[in-house]
Amino acid sequence: MTKRDAQVIIIGAGVIGTACAYFLSRLGIKSLVLERHYLCAGASGASAALITLGSTHPTSDPLDLLRFESHELIRELGHAFDPPIEMIQGGSLYTITDEKENRELRRNFDQSEESSDGFRFMEGEEVHRFEPILGPQVMAAYFNPKDFHVNPFRLCEGYLNAALHRGCRVEYGITVHEVTTKNGQVDRVVTDQGDYYADWVVVAGGAHTPQILAKTGIEVPITPARGQVIITEPCEAMTGRVLFLPDHLYVKQTAKGNFYLGSHTEFVGFDSGITLDKISAYSREFSRAVPLFSKLKAVRFFTGFRPLSADERPIIGPLPHCPNLIVASGHGRNGMCYSASTGKAVSELISAGNTTLPINAFGIERFSNGLEV
Numbered sequence: 154m155t156k157r158d159a160q161v162i163i164i165g166a167g168v169i170g171t172a173c174a175y176f177l178s179r180l181g182i183k184s185l186v187l188e189r190h191y192l193c194a195g196a197s198g199a200s201a202a203l204i205t206l207g208s209t210h211p212t213s214d215p216l217d218l219l220r221f222e223s224h225e226l227i228r229e230l231g232h233a234f235d236p237p238i239e240m241i242q243g244g245s246l247y248t249i250t251d252e253k254e255n256r257e258l259r260r261n262f263d264q265s266e267e268s269s270d271g272f273r274f275m276e277g278e279e280v281h282r283f284e285p286i287l288g289p290q291v292m293a294a295y296f297n298p299k300d301f302h303v304n305p306f307r308l309c310e311g312y313l314n315a316a317l318h319r320g321c322r323v324e325y326g327i328t329v330h331e332v333t334t335k336n337g338q339v340d341r342v343v344t345d346q347g348d349y350y351a352d353w354v355v356v357a358g359g360a361h362t363p364q365i366l367a368k369t370g371i372e373v374p375i376t377p378a379r380g381q382v383i384i385t386e387p388c389e390a391m392t393g394r395v396l397f398l399p400d401h402l403y404v405k406q407t408a409k410g411n412f413y414l415g416s417h418t419e420f421v422g423f424d425s426g427i428t429l430d431k432i433s434a435y436s437r438e439f440s441r442a443v444p445l446f447s448k449l450k451a452v453r454f455f456t457g458f459r460p461l462s463a464d465e466r467p468i469i470g471p472l473p474h475c476p477n478l479i480v481a482s483g484h485g486r487n488g489m490c491y492s493a494s495t496g497k498a499v500s501e502l503i504s505a506g507n508t509t510l511p512i513n514a515f516g517i518e519r520f521s522n523g524l525e526v
């Protein structure tokens with residue numbers, strides 16, 4: 154086997170590619186990760202890395218099963234990876250500023266079993282005693298104690314380092330142009346540095362996955378969904394909670410003390426510009442919800458492109474005409490959350506041909522109309 158051959162080639166060193174490498178390595182399978190830039194160069198490096206559940210128990214929806222399994226796996230890995238992934242287990246608080254929303258959520262909460270499991274619904278003064286940094290317009294909040302957040306770079310580093318220790322390899326600065334197939338099997342991975350060969354190829358190129366697979370004749374319905382992010386100067390530890398604010402905004406304080414202020418989804422192709430209209434609107438909203446923000450300095454602005462599939466669910470599984478060419482992408486707003494279970498499922502698919510959790514629902518065949526281009 155030459156340096157250009159591998160049992161499995163993984164395209165992309167984001168959270169999905171590195172999670173696949175990690176779980177394959179746990180099964181004794183050595184992969185080669187090809188990345189055109191550097192670790193976490195895509196959406197993963199821009200992520201808030203909130204690992205959220207949304208409810209106490211999974212429904213039978215395969216997406217719920219994927220999320221709950223991943224949540225548990227990441228929590229375990231958070232205690233195992235070295236250096237630590239900076240896991241902050243403060244839960245999350247969904248804030249409410251609207252009377253109608255308050256009534257609806259209160260009713261749903263009262264009818265659910267969630268109050269038994271540390272979940273809480275708070276109103277009025279109780280919210281402000283619980284989370285003093287919130288501004289007066291927050292009238293109620295719903296607390297989920299199980300949610301946590303991590304440092305996305307550290308999570309990817311953790312997955313990759315553990316895989317490297319078990320014999321996985323990574324090459325940076327390699328741009329994959331296409332994956333060719335022959336007689337229903339992977340033939341070559343064509344890159345700007347020459348061809349690579351593998352028994353299996355996993356495409357984890359995030360929002361660029363459609364371009365990587367364009368010449369296979371399969372249309373992969375994934376769109377880049379931009380998010381603009383503001384990072385404040387570091388300050389003393391004020392909250393360990395993820396705060397979900399009105400209008401789909403959210404906040405976390407990192408282990409280093411900076412606040413990460415995160416944002417809406419915009420469909421502007423791969424335009425990575427920071428726009429003053431969004432940043433100024435966000436700054437106003439954030440400062441209203443958390444008044445202390447108006448005094449903090451912003452030290453960094455950046456954008457990232459969530460790989461959003463047409464139905465907002467991940468695409469995990471082989472291409473229909475080529476069983477050893479696997480797509481692991483399209484995780485949209487939740488790639489960090491789903492990373493561990495996706496990596497595990499891909500590793501099982503490659504080693505055993507089936508998976509512990511059902512992943513048929515994530516096959517690319519679900520977009521069957523007009524799939525072949």
Ligand SMILES: Cc1cc2nc3c(=O)[nH]c(=O)nc-3n(C[C@H](O)[C@H](O)[C@H](O)COP(=O)(O)OP(=O)(O)OC[C@H]3O[C@@H](n4cnc5c(N)ncnc54)[C@H](O)[C@@H]3O)c2cc1C
Binds near residue numbers: 328330362456481484
């Ligand atoms: C602002 C923002 C906030 C977010 N917050 C959260 C959150 O709180 N929780 C959560 O779960 N998710 C969150 N997400 C979503 C999450 O970050 C993504 O779903 C996840 O990072 C996708 O990972 P990926 O590995 O599929 O893609 P990426 O991280 O984009 O990785 C793909 C990699 O492939 C490489 N690549 C692309 N094309 C090629 C090529 N031709 N050859 C070689 N390499 C290539 C890229 O350079 C990149 O490194 C957020 C995303 C954004 C943008």
